[in-house]
Amino acid sequence: MLMEKPSAGLWRKIKARYNLVGNSCKTCGKAYFPPRIVCRKCGRESKMENKKFSGNGEVYSFTKIRVPPDTFKDEAPYIVGVVKLDEGPMVEGHILENGTEIKIGTKVRSAFRRMYVDGEEGLIYYHYKFEPV
Amino acid sequence: MAGIVGYGVYIPIYRIRVEDIAKVWNEDAEAIKHGLGIREKTVPGRDEDAATIAVEASRRAVVHSGLSPDKIQAVYVGSESHPYAVKPTATIVKEAIGAGTAVMTSDLEFACKAGTAGMQMVMGLVDSRMIEYGLAAGSDTSQGRPGDALEYTASAGGAAFIIGKEKKEVIADILKTVSYTTDTPDFWRREGAGFPSHGGRFTGEPAYFKHIQNATKLLFETTGFKPTDFKYAVFHQPNGKFPTNVAKMLGFSEKQIEPGLLTPIIGNTYSGASMLGLAATLDVANAGDKILVTSFGSGAGSDSFAIQVTDRIDDKRKRSVKVQDLINAHKKYVDYSTYLKNRGSIRKR
Numbered sequence: 001m002l003m004e005k006p007s008a009g010l011w012r013k014i015k016a017r018y019n020l021v022g023n024s025c026k027t028c029g030k031a032y033f034p035p036r037i038v039c040r041k042c043g044r045e046s047k048m049e050n051k052k053f054s055g056n057g058e059v060y061s062f063t064k065i066r067v068p069p070d071t072f073k074d075e076a077p078y079i080v081g082v083v084k085l086d087e088g089p090m091v092e093g094h095i096l097e098n099g100t101e102i103k104i105g106t107k108v109r110s111a112f113r114r115m116y117v118d119g120e121e122g123l124i125y126y127h128y129k130f131e132p133v
Numbered sequence: 134m135a136g137i138v139g140y141g142v143y144i145p146i147y148r149i150r151v152e153d154i155a156k157v158w159n160e161d162a163e164a165i166k167h168g169l170g171i172r173e174k175t176v177p178g179r180d181e182d183a184a185t186i187a188v189e190a191s192r193r194a195v196v197h198s199g200l201s202p203d204k205i206q207a208v209y210v211g212s213e214s215h216p217y218a219v220k221p222t223a224t225i226v227k228e229a230i231g232a233g234t235a236v237m238t239s240d241l242e243f244a245c246k247a248g249t250a251g252m253q254m255v256m257g258l259v260d261s262r263m264i265e266y267g268l269a270a271g272s273d274t275s276q277g278r279p280g281d282a283l284e285y286t287a288s289a290g291g292a293a294f295i296i297g298k299e300k301k302e303v304i305a306d307i308l309k310t311v312s313y314t315t316d317t318p319d320f321w322r323r324e325g326a327g328f329p330s331h332g333g334r335f336t337g338e339p340a341y342f343k344h345i346q347n348a349t350k351l352l353f354e355t356t357g358f359k360p361t362d363f364k365y366a367v368f369h370q371p372n373g374k375f376p377t378n379v380a381k382m383l384g385f386s387e388k389q390i391e392p393g394l395l396t397p398i399i400g401n402t403y404s405g406a407s408m409l410g411l412a413a414t415l416d417v418a419n420a421g422d423k424i425l426v427t428s429f430g431s432g433a434g435s436d437s438f439a440i441q442v443t444d445r446i447d448d449k450r451k452r453s454v455k456v457q458d459l460i461n462a463h464k465k466y467v468d469y470s471t472y473l474k475n476r477g478s479i480r481k482r
Binding site: 112 | 146178179180181182184185188189192216217225228229231462463464465474
């Protein structure tokens with residue numbers, strides 16, 4: 001039911017999930033999230049370095065999920081969307097409803113939340129979500 | 134001596150009114166509101182816990198301080214609702230604020246005063262020059278057994294303080310701190326128990342009032358300060374009545390405690406309570422103002438602090454998220470069944 005069980009799977013993604021750490025290519029400057037091993041544009045000339053994104057951006061597209069996967073069945077309805085970060089990359093994520101109407105172009109910031117909990121005894125998966133500013 | 138170089142707060146957007154709890158248990162809402170001095174309380178979202186609250190507050194504290202997070206060399210998180218029994222909340226907070234790896238971290242538990250105990254620990258490290266800057270957070274999604282009097286007050290929220298001693302960074306000097314501790318079984322939760330138990334009226338006189346008064350009097354004795362030396366005072370606030378009464382007993386006016394008295398509108402945020410009260414008071418304080426803070430944790434103990442605001446406070450003020458703004462923005466009221474769902478109290482098997 002869950003997307004992942006082993007601790008290592010969570011551990012590898014902590015920097016990206018907590019702090020939106022992706023990377024960018026020193027050769028051309030293009031930024032990526034999630035991080036890529038090779039720059040799409042520069043190929044073998046690419047020089048990738050870690051980049052922490054601000055978490056600020058705007059809603060590019062969104063939808064309200066009413067028929068969720070099992071993992072999120074108690075959370076529905078909820079909003080997922082694509083956020084265009086200020087630094088360029090498009091990032092998919094949950095968008096919190098905090099009273100501000102969500103529209104295309106709504107300014108958001110990254111928030112820190114539980115994404116899912118593995119039963120009574122498993123790990124708790126923390127993750128960025130986006131929140132209207 | 135060490136001082137506060139930045140602070141941050143977090144309060145969930147969800148609220149439940151006393152009336153919505155009282156009608157489930159056939160209680161008189163007006164009598165409860167009058168008796169406890171509380172109108173409504175915060176409720177954590179389903180995706181919020183003591184770790185997420187501590188992270189949000191700590192991130193705001195880092196922004197407010199103006200420090201690079203890799204300058205923070207200690208992270209202590211006080212809570213009585215740590216998400217894991219074994220697996221520190223403090224490591225999650227350390228990682229999420231972007232601190233490095235050469236960081237002293239630990240989780241603390243001392244009922245409602247674990248956050249201020251963390252502040253004292255960081256002060257010790259800073260004053261002994263073992264570290265330059267450290268962060269102490271108090272954060273809780275506190276539990277109240279359905280139908281118990283605590284259900285009206287146990288809420289969620291948190292605050293974080295970054296402590297250092299670099300003069301140009303300090304917005305408030307911590308002039309003195311003392312503690313008063315005894316072994317008093319007024320409130321407890323055993324390992325694996327879903328809800329705390331308490332000694333009813335025993336939580337008052339021999340617990341809350343005795344410890345807060347003795348810690349505060351000890352602070353007066355060791356500093357020579359008296360209530361009129363302080364512009365503001367913050368006392369732990371399990372409900373709206375206790376802090377008002379203890380302030381009066383110690384010689385403080387209602388005006389002195391007004392900015393930091395938050396429980397009537399957000400409930401008791403446990404480890405966050407005194408620290409949120411201090412943050413709300415710093416939001417309105419000016420250079421030179423002295424603030425007294427005395428926390429209380431069941432079990433039992435109190436930490437008392439004499440704090441004096443510096444003229445650096447105005448430089449950092451525009452970077453802070455004000456407690457009152459957070460309380461009043463985006464409130465979402467929930468009914469009792471949604472409250473139970475959010476708290477994870479509805480079992481499916």
